[in-house]
Amino acid sequence: xxxxxxxxxxxxxxxxxxxxxxxxxxxxxxxxxxxxxxxxxxxxxxxxxxxxxxxxxxxxxxxxxxxxxxxxxxxxxxxxxxxxxxxxxxxxxxxxxxxxxxxxxxxxxxxxxxxxxxxxxxxxxxxxxxxxxxxxxxxxxxxxxxxxxxxxxxxxxxxxxxxxxxxxxxxxxxxxxxxxxxxxxxxxxxxxxxxxxxxxxxxxxxxxxxxxxxxxxxxxxxxxxxxxxxxxxxxxxxxxxxxxxxxxxxxxxxxxxxxxxxxxxxxxxxxxxxxxxxxxxxxxxxxxxxxxxxxxxxxxxxxxxxxxxxxxxxxxxxxxxxxxxxxxxxxxxxxxxxxxxxxxxxxxxxxxxxxxxxxxxxxxxxxxxxxxxxxxxxxxxxxxxxxxxxxxxxxxx
Amino acid sequence: xxxxxxxxxxxxxxxxxxxxxxxxxxxxxxxxxxxxxxxxxxxxxxxxxxxxxxxxxxxxxxxxxxxxxxxxxxxxxxxxxxxxxxxxxxxxxxxxxxxxxxxxxxxxxxxxxxxxxxxxxxxxxxxxxxxxxxxxxxx
Numbered sequence: 301x302x303x304x305x306x307x308x309x310x311x312x313x314x315x316x317x318x319x320x321x322x323x324x325x326x327x328x329x330x331x332x333x334x335x336x337x338x339x340x341x342x343x344x345x346x347x348x349x350x351x352x353x354x355x356x357x358x359x360x361x362x363x364x365x366x367x368x369x370x371x372x373x374x375x376x377x378x379x380x381x382x383x384x385x386x387x388x389x390x391x392x393x394x395x396x397x398x399x400x401x402x403x404x405x406x407x408x409x410x411x412x413x414x415x416x417x418x419x420x421x422x423x424x425x426x427x428x429x430x431x432x433x434x435x436x437x438x439x440x441x442x443x444x445x446x447x448x449x450x451x452x453x454x455x456x457x458x459x460x461x462x463x464x465x466x467x468x469x470x471x472x473x474x475x476x477x478x479x480x481x482x483x484x485x486x487x488x489x490x491x492x493x494x495x496x497x498x499x500x501x502x503x504x505x506x507x508x509x510x511x512x513x514x515x516x517x518x519x520x521x522x523x524x525x526x527x528x529x530x531x532x533x534x535x536x537x538x539x540x541x542x543x544x545x546x547x548x549x550x551x552x553x554x555x556x557x558x559x560x561x562x563x564x565x566x567x568x569x570x571x572x573x574x575x576x577x578x579x580x581x582x583x584x585x586x587x588x589x590x591x592x593x594x595x596x597x598x599x600x601x602x603x604x605x606x607x608x609x610x611x612x613x614x615x616x617x618x619x620x621x622x623x624x625x626x627x628x629x630x631x632x633x634x635x636x637x638x639x640x641x642x643x644x645x646x647x648x649x650x651x652x653x654x655x656x657x658x659x660x661x662x663x664x665x666x667x668x669x670x671x672x673x674x675x676x677x678x679x680x681x682x683x684x685x686x687x688x689x690x691x692x693x694x695x696x697x
Numbered sequence: 698x699x700x701x702x703x704x705x706x707x708x709x710x711x712x713x714x715x716x717x718x719x720x721x722x723x724x725x726x727x728x729x730x731x732x733x734x735x736x737x738x739x740x741x742x743x744x745x746x747x748x749x750x751x752x753x754x755x756x757x758x759x760x761x762x763x764x765x766x767x768x769x770x771x772x773x774x775x776x777x778x779x780x781x782x783x784x785x786x787x788x789x790x791x792x793x794x795x796x797x798x799x800x801x802x803x804x805x806x807x808x809x810x811x812x813x814x815x816x817x818x819x820x821x822x823x824x825x826x827x828x829x830x831x832x833x834x835x836x
Contacts, residue, residue, distance in 0.1 A: 315715060316719060318712075318715070319712070319715040319716050319718075319719045320719065322712055322716050323716045323719065323720060323808040326716065326805045326807060326808055327807050327808060327809060329805040330805055330806060330807035330810070333805075
């Protein structure tokens, strides 16, 4: 009788241990699912790793979890970014130390850096804040471009192989995510670089319009921000601004650069450029949000514009924005046919033509905004002169 | 004296019953289990738990049917429930409205999250969030 009671208790204990172990496996599985669900390229690494650190720290039951990584190829193997969750606070020296040891461990057959004083003395010397640790590298091909490190295992004496396996899986997922993100950014930068080159070459046909497209793009984005448009809309407006005059490639230079007034035939030629631009872009599916702005950027709010004579809300918002940005920049720059107008006069003109040429709501917002800030941003952009690496919403802040 | 909340856990897979029960017991809840919907229905009407955590796919009576039946009885209609479903499977809003199901979690679930959701629901119960409270064993 006594024997069977004991074995019942033992059985219960076994069952409890099994359940506990199973629960832990479920936590790990759930974590891995969640991480892969979150791996969208449009999410910034900071946000991705912030969530990852918090979740992984809880599943591993450690006091601290950190991710170190670098974004570009840095010659002297170093990290540029850190995200962490938990205690203790580590100094830069401590983080450097961890990084260097991970790098050295990456050359060994076992890529996992693991250390504690449980089964024997520490292999390395560590700051007293670190009781034990397990860390793995994050690879890009053959190179180490990051590290995932867990410090101070709680509830248990040391890390086990399940912990290190989980760390490696999460590191692999992180590597895929970082790679995708980098490629995506590279592609964006490439696209913008090519577009800028294209529009600069068109601007260069008339010496007075040098930089005009870039400025219109910046002013349009700035206005979009005043309207609190979404990031993707702001980005599309930037592209639309850059490309708005691409149709001028179909207009002869003699007409474009004529110092005097245009005769009717010449004016007709100029009026074709929005449609020419829209035709050029029309066949590119990725430009679907941009093409309408290019087509309608010379439409007037009261219907007296070209090429279609659209009026009011029938003109897409992006077209109305570009129209305003384009006019403002044209007025405040030197042209073949007149010198630049002072800002106050340009603003007075906008007020005068509000409701006729310009959308009155947009005009009002523009006139009441902090234009000194806009001027400053335009100056900064001019100085920067198309620095590579600025991609998505490449201007403001 | 602090009232101990009672949770009924229903699943035809015994290891799930153990995993969830262990988590809840360690957090201080009283746990009753049932291996299928039919037994769960009978137990719920007697025990009147404060919360039901149930699997969806079960023999005899599905988790959804269980919750629908409970909602029809005045004694049990106020009992909130958490449903555990297979990944990729979602219950539509109309179906949920006919039950006391407050949350759906996908399997494999995080036991920590189940506990968290349970605590949230059981914490909210005392402030009578739904407009009709469960049957309270008054002190």
